[in-house]
Amino acid sequence: MSLYNDSIVDYLIPGNSIDCVIFGYEDQLLKILLLKWKTIDLWALPGGFILKNEDMDKAAHRILKDRSGLDNVFLNQFHTFGNKNRRELLNQNIPKEVESFEKNTIKEHPRLAKWLEQRFITTGYFALVDIKKAKPIPDVLSDTCEWVSVNELPVLIYDHNHIINTCLKHIAIQLNYLPIGISLLPNKFTMQDLQRLYEAFLNKKLERSNFQRKMLKLDIFIRLEKQLTGAANKAPYLYSFNKSKYLELVKKGIGFSY
Amino acid sequence: MSLYNDSIVDYLIPGNSIDCVIFGYEDQLLKILLLKWKTIDLWALPGGFILKNEDMDKAAHRILKDRSGLDNVFLNQFHTFGNKNRRELLNQNIPKEVESFEKNTIKEHPRLAKWLEQRFITTGYFALVDIKKAKPIPDVLSDTCEWVSVNELPVLIYDHNHIINTCLKHIAIQLNYLPIGISLLPNKFTMQDLQRLYEAFLNKKLERSNFQRKMLKLDIFIRLEKQLTGAANKAPYLYSFNKSKYLELVKKGIGFSY
DNA sequence: GCAAAAGTGTTCTCTATACACCCATGG
């Protein structure tokens, strides 16, 4: 708590914030890193503010590092949310709770408290990270920082559910012309892993055999040994990404006759 | 000039601005609405600020209306620019001129002058408008407000060239899954008009006969009478958009097997 | 008749999609 003190507001750009939708993949599930606030049962996206002398993208990277311990990660801006009532969009009943919570927990910092009451325009960034390498760290307002499956998202504060939905749509469109997976999957993975990942982003079942062929044709994979799963069926191959070919494909895009 | 007075800053969100890339189509050329500043030869995108009690999207519509006279127009956010040095990105020599210009022309408004000196994070919006219906109106800082072909863009202040380039890339990608034209072209147009429009956004020549077939297959057009152009060749058909089918296609997207 | 642009046709390749088939694995 003492991390924050009142004078911090002198170093922050007022009225602008950043919220990060941090994706990870684990147990064949697509997950998002969420914070649970102290004392009350409210969830939020990891977020933060921009220093007066800091590029906005840099701030997003800093925030991501503060919550996940990760550096040098795929991080992209996707939308800026500037509705004047965005803090009350969902759950009309919650804002009062939040307000009193904010006021109580930081009452020893009157300037900061006041500062937090202003209207914020927030820019959404999304990150794709290797869940195994991440070390979730709660912020000063939060109890816990944990991975939650996108299929089981709780109700979030403010417009954060809307931010996540916008983000998912954005990524679903990106999948049409960009490969995905290198930052989300472990070094070795099966085609089924990759398919589950795509299905989670697209919110749609895909056909197994065609998916495999389509992916392999991208020519960005290295086929490794087979993996005995212990199940009563044929063992799938493990794959890893051919990083240089992958990055090349990211640069030139998929299927751009344009 | 008296439109602005010092107290206006009390009603504006500090540190946030909006810049609009307003597209029109005329003489078979894709054009952008630009402002030329007073006394010095500097060009800029139409922009403005957000009222403390105004949704950001609403502000973008207001700014668009102030510069073009147009209401109810296709207007979309595409990116937010938050580099700390974004006002000096290009033309290292210009900022000083700009600064003194700003200070001089508004010296009677010291608070406003001071306010304008702060760092701004700007959100880019793009609009597609019918150039025939637009009535360009200069703002208080500008002499003229005019349409400039995207092929002949001047050097713009700050990072405005970068903003335009980002916008063009954004739209080029959108063209893969959204139709375009209804807000840019006049009521009646030829396939060649539409093709020129696409070529301008994609910065690439397209094959005439295939383009026509691909477009017509979208089934969003109404074929009208032929148009005698006076040229020594076959007269092209005129087309108009079937608005309801067009809007339906915008909603469901092109080629989304996903 | 001729040049030029519009409209339509043809051919080839590539992709998407659906589904069939055989293979490996553990019980």
Added chain:
DNA sequence: CCATGGGTGTATAGAGAACACTTTTGC
């Protein structure tokens, strides 16, 4: 041997690209 999931094969329909052919127009 059987159920299950993995890998590959195949057949069909449609899209994209290149280019040929025919039509219309004004000179």
